[in-house]
Amino acid sequence: MTPFLEKWNPTVKAATVLVCVILLSVQYLVSLNLTVFALCLVLLLAGSRCGLRRLAALLLPAGVAALGLFFMGLYYARGGSVDPAALDTVSALPYAVRAAMSRNLYTAPQLATRLLAYAGLGMMFALSTDTEIFIASLLHQCRLSPKFAYGILAAFHLMPGMVREFNQVRLAFAVRGLHVHPLSLQPIFTMLVNSVRWSECVAMAMESKGFCGDAPRSYCLVPRIHWYDLAAAVAAVGGIVLGMVFLRY
Amino acid sequence: MKNNAWKLKDVLLIAICAVLFGVIYLGCTYVGGILYGILTPFGMASLGYEPFYGIYFMAAAFGVYVMRKPGAGLIAELLAAVLECLFGNYFGPIIILSGLVQGFGFELIVALKGYKKFDRMTMIQGAVLCSVLTMGYNLVISGYNQIAVPVLALMLAVRIVSAVAIDGIVTPLLADGLVKAGVLKGYAVARDAAVDLED
Numbered sequence: 001m002t003p004f005l006e007k008w009n010p011t012v013k014a015a016t017v018l019v020c021v022i023l024l025s026v027q028y029l030v031s032l033n034l035t036v037f038a039l040c041l042v043l044l045l046a047g048s049r050c051g052l053r054r055l056a057a058l059l060l061p062a063g064v065a066a067l068g069l070f071f072m073g074l075y076y077a078r079g080g081s082v083d084p085a086a087l088d089t090v091s092a093l094p095y096a097v098r099a100a101m102s103r104n105l106y107t108a109p110q111l112a113t114r115l116l117a118y119a120g121l122g123m124m125f126a127l128s129t130d131t132e133i134f135i136a137s138l139l140h141q142c143r144l145s146p147k148f149a150y151g152i153l154a155a156f157h158l159m160p161g162m163v164r165e166f167n168q169v170r171l172a173f174a175v176r177g178l179h180v181h182p183l184s185l186q187p188i189f190t191m192l193v194n195s196v197r198w199s200e201c202v203a204m205a206m207e208s209k210g211f212c213g214d215a216p217r218s219y220c221l222v223p224r225i226h227w228y229d230l231a232a233a234v235a236a237v238g239g240i241v242l243g244m245v246f247l248r249y
Numbered sequence: 250m251k252n253n254a255w256k257l258k259d260v261l262l263i264a265i266c267a268v269l270f271g272v273i274y275l276g277c278t279y280v281g282g283i284l285y286g287i288l289t290p291f292g293m294a295s296l297g298y299e300p301f302y303g304i305y306f307m308a309a310a311f312g313v314y315v316m317r318k319p320g321a322g323l324i325a326e327l328l329a330a331v332l333e334c335l336f337g338n339y340f341g342p343i344i345i346l347s348g349l350v351q352g353f354g355f356e357l358i359v360a361l362k363g364y365k366k367f368d369r370m371t372m373i374q375g376a377v378l379c380s381v382l383t384m385g386y387n388l389v390i391s392g393y394n395q396i397a398v399p400v401l402a403l404m405l406a407v408r409i410v411s412a413v414a415i416d417g418i419v420t421p422l423l424a425d426g427l428v429k430a431g432v433l434k435g436y437a438v439a440r441d442a443a444v445d446l447e448d
Contacts, residue, residue, distance in 0.1 A: 014342035021343050025390045058339040068285055068294025075292030076397040107395050114392050122341030131335050138331075147257050152328060155264035156335050159272075162265075166272055185419065188273060189426055195265045196432045202265075203258035213257055 005047035005128035009229040011141040013129065016233040017121045023240045024117055030106075032243040033113035039239075040120030050127035058126070062119035066112040073108030131156060137223040147213035154202050166191055253318045260328070262436075263312050263321075267329035270307040271336070277301040293400070299407040303415025306379045309355040310372060310416035314424050317367055317437035322359065322375075326352030343390075350386045354379030355416075367441070373417035380408040 005013075024033065044050055135153055138144040169187045173180045180187050278301075285297030312325025330348025338344050355375040362371060384405045387393040393401060424438055433439045 014345070017342050018346060021346070021390065025392070028392075028395075058337070062339050064282075064285070065294075068289045068297075071289050071292040072295055072396060072400070073292075076400045078395055078397050111392050111395060118343055119339045122339050122343050125341035126334070126337045126339065134335065145255075147255065147260050148324075148328070151257065151260035151264045152331055152335070154261060155268050155328075156332060158265060159268050159336070162268055163272055166269075183273070183277065185423065188269075189423055191269050191272075192266065192423055192427055193430060193432050195269050196262060196427060199258055199261035199265045203256075203261050206257060211257070 003047045003049060003128075004232075005043060005124065006049065006130070007228075008128070008232055009141070009223055009225050010125075010129050010134040010137040011223075012225055012229040012233050013125055014134075016236050017125050019233075019237050020121055020240050021118055023237070023244065024114060027244050028110045029244065029247050029249060030109045030113050031247045031249050032240070033110075033117040035243060035247075036117040036240065037113065037120035040117075040124040044124055044127055048128035054127060055123070058119070058123050062116065062123070066115045066119075069115055070108045070112035073111040074104050077104040077107035132221065133223055136219070136221040139219075140222055141225065145213060146211075146217065150206065150211065150213075154206070158198065158202075162191070162195075165194060169194075253320075255318075255324070259316060259436075263308065263316070263325045264328045264332065266311055267308040267325065267332055270304060270311070270329065271333060273307075274301065274304045277304060296404055296407060299404050300411050302380070302383075302408045303376065303411040303413075305383075306351050306354070306376065306412055306416045307420055309352045309379070310375065310420040311424060313355045313359055313375065314367055314372060314421050315427075315433060315436050315438045317359075317364065317441065319360070319364055320356070322355035323349070323352035326355075346390070347383070347386060350382050351379055354382045367438075369417065369421060372421050373413050376412035376415075376417040377409055379416070380405065380412045384408065 020036070024036065041055075044055065132153070135144075135149050139146065139149045166187065169190045170180050170184075173184075173187055178186070278298075281298040281301050283297075284300075285294050288294045288297050306326075308329035309322040309326040312321040315321075316325075326348040327345065330345045333344050333348075334342055340347075355378075358371060358375040358378055359367065384393070384401070388401075424433070425442070427433045428439045428442045
């Protein structure tokens, strides 16, 4: 049986995530942010088939980003900036520094937990959504043109080949004794030439198979919106609104 | 007469280039990550990724400069955002929201000029507007309105320099190089270059 998060219609799921993010962006409740983050993780573990390793691979950069924002809020919150040098040079902190830090101690977790809440919502989508079903859902529920839908899928499937090609191009430059760094223009230019050629070849291949993008066509995958998709969306958005009303910190 | 409809090869060109720009960004995240780590104890972590921020806007800059048709900036950034979402970015569909803001920056500038001017100055103005709009997005969505103004000003300044260098200067240079190499035949940028030569 397909777990619930994976059954949730991708378009409704994405719209729910976006509405939740907009709601979270107008509040400063650390407890709400942490609740959203924790619930997303629980839902992911209980309602999808995502592996712990993949979850950890996304949690790590999100955690590092949250830590960075925490320190930023701690030192440079609006109206309460603290010069880090002041913390090293005095044994007993002056009152002004302590007052600013106490204010900042609330701003810092606000910023960090907000990022964690966003990451939780984003991961809930990313780790429980199948690429093909998401694109099919955009095609049917958002009326995305087949040209764009299949164009996105073609580019998506070219990614591994492009990474391989990019590394080969960089290696070819290195073999010739030319030093290349991540922003070197020569390998990027070579890759752009390849990209233009690939886009023409893939377009030609798709059109030669009868794809024109405008004519009516049949689909093997037609995602639909069910009552439970909408119920889950209402529950998620309603839960956040209730949290905004009843939670205090 | 200009044809503003999107052909399959236009969509594929923008989508494939968006993937390429994503790969370049991935390469830069290692450098950005090191900077982020170094700056974290000083409370300036977010500044670590700012020098590479221009790469985020490359899809819009390239789309606008090469396609030269209404909606190119928005569509290019949205394609890039959907692709990034598919690759499993931990922000998921939130990326689509920021993609919309980034695309709007370039779109607005060329729309204000009636989709007639695509020179270097227009691209630089687009890069600056894009930086300012994305900082506005960060103020509202990321909660940067809680951060001290001088720090935000420093971040914005670095972001603008990055965007101007990467999107206002380098991206048009790369596209002009592609025109000279003859690989962009049939695209508006090559047609306009041919007209300029005739003039």
